[in-house]
Amino acid sequence: xxxxxxxxxxxxxxxxxxxxxEIKTLISHIxxxxxxxxKDGKLIPRSIINKFSVTFxxxxxxxxxxxxxxxxxxxxxxxxxxxxxxxxxxxxxxxDGSVYDSKASITVx
Amino acid sequence: xxxxWKQSTFLAAAMALGWSAFAASAHAADWGAYQVEDRRSxxxxxxxxxxAIQNDNFQNPGMLWVEQGADLWSKVDGKAEKSCASCHGxxxxxxxxxxxxYPVYDQNLGKxxxxxxxxxxxxxxxxxxxxxxxxSGEMLSMTTFISNQSLGMPVNVSIEGPAAEAFEKGxxxxxxxxxxxxxxCKQCHDEFPGGIIRANTLSQGxxxxxxxxxxxxxxxxxxxxxxxxxxxxxRATPYGYGSDEYTNLELxxxxxxxxxxxxxxxxxx
Numbered sequence: 001x002x003x004x005x006x007x008x009x010x011x012x013x014x015x016x017x018x019x020x021x022e023i024k025t026l027i028s029h030i031x032x033x034x035x036x037x038x039k040d041g042k043l044i045p046r047s048i049i050n051k052f053s054v055t056f057x058x059x060x061x062x063x064x065x066x067x068x069x070x071x072x073x074x075x076x077x078x079x080x081x082x083x084x085x086x087x088x089x090x091x092x093x094x095x096d097g098s099v100y101d102s103k104a105s106i107t108v109x
Numbered sequence: 110x111x112x113x114w115k116q117s118t119f120l121a122a123a124m125a126l127g128w129s130a131f132a133a134s135a136h137a138a139d140w141g142a143y144q145v146e147d148r149r150s151x152x153x154x155x156x157x158x159x160x161a162i163q164n165d166n167f168q169n170p171g172m173l174w175v176e177q178g179a180d181l182w183s184k185v186d187g188k189a190e191k192s193c194a195s196c197h198g199x200x201x202x203x204x205x206x207x208x209x210x211y212p213v214y215d216q217n218l219g220k221x222x223x224x225x226x227x228x229x230x231x232x233x234x235x236x237x238x239x240x241x242x243x244x245s246g247e248m249l250s251m252t253t254f255i256s257n258q259s260l261g262m263p264v265n266v267s268i269e270g271p272a273a274e275a276f277e278k279g280x281x282x283x284x285x286x287x288x289x290x291x292x293x294c295k296q297c298h299d300e301f302p303g304g305i306i307r308a309n310t311l312s313q314g315x316x317x318x319x320x321x322x323x324x325x326x327x328x329x330x331x332x333x334x335x336x337x338x339x340x341x342x343x344r345a346t347p348y349g350y351g352s353d354e355y356t357n358l359e360l361x362x363x364x365x366x367x368x369x370x371x372x373x374x375x376x377x378x
Contacts, residue, residue, distance in 0.1 A: 003246075004177065004246060006173065006176070006177075008167070008173075008176075010167050024167050024168065026167065026168065026170065026173070028170075028173040030327075031327070071324070071327060072170075072327035072328065073170040073173060073327070073328075075162075075168050075170065077168075
């Protein structure tokens with residue numbers, strides 16, 4: 001497992017029904033591409049987060065496959081329309097199989 | 110009016126000058142706190158996109174180090190079984206202003222101390238713990254956390270009294286040509302700020318944003334790392350992290366940017 005991985009998410013606490021909200025996420029990760037060479041001249045093994053997915057009340061709302069060219073500490077934001085109160089569940093999947101997750105609730109009035 | 114050749118040339122030149130002065134003033138941006146007299150923060154040399162990353166506390170990846178530093182602040186370490194919080198309070202608020210006035214001259218040690226050196230001094234003498242390695246995750250988190258407490262405060266280092274000698278040495282370092290390329294710091298940062306150096310925009314080389322999240326580094330780095338990078342690029346042998354040479358230079362560079370706001374964690378390309 002990559003070291004010091006810490007997800008952060010920002011979801012508005014409240015929203016009006018049908019409102020389109022911006023969701024921001026950031027995760028600390030080295031995102032080693034696997035193409036760089038170390039001081040010994042050997043390739044540094046690839047270690048990236050290859051999948052990011054978000055569900056709202058269990059239903060998928062956003063999904064992305066990440067590639068080696070994505071920077072370290074990836075930031076990703078997206079928009080979603082909310083019709084009901086509920087919980088966003090965020091999931092990042094590492095090359096080594098580790099899963100980092102985070103949750104955030106929103107009240108829709 | 111009939112003019113001779115000299116007069117008309119003069120008039121044309123004056124018109125050209127006047128026009129260019131007008132054009133320059135029309136495009137002069139108002140950088141607010143990021144500019145003090147003719148001193149401009151590196152922030153003003155970045156693209157809008159890079160500035161947007163820094164402006165948004167959430168998007169700024171340097172804030173990850175601030176968070177890690179906050180955790181480390183209250184972590185007990187060493188034989189004395191203390192954490193930073195044991196003496197300095199639960200939040201980092203007591204550290205407000207530190208980044209703006211460091212490096213300072215320490216009477217007891219008889220030398221200049223910057224933030225990193227002061228952290229290690231505390232770790233060794235008060236907490237009886239092992240010091241952090243200079244560019245380690247712990248050190249960067251702690252310096253970023255401490256410096257972030259002074260966010261927005263104007264840089265105000267003292268170059269009086271015992272610090273005067275270090276200041277002079279730092280200034281001499283800044284003006285000394287070095288390396289196979291035979292370049293001094295000032296030849297780029299005083300004479301060509303705003304110019305392009307390979308694929309990068311030269312800034313005035315102000316130190317107010319450090320520790321800085323550099324997109325090229327993909328992480329936060331210290332001012333001494335930046336010094337080492339610059340020195341090896343002019344093909345000089347860099348000095349060590351925390352060497353007196355770099356601490357003196359740090360004092361001079363901070364003084365050059367006096368009045369500019371502390372921006373830690375700044376985002377630069």
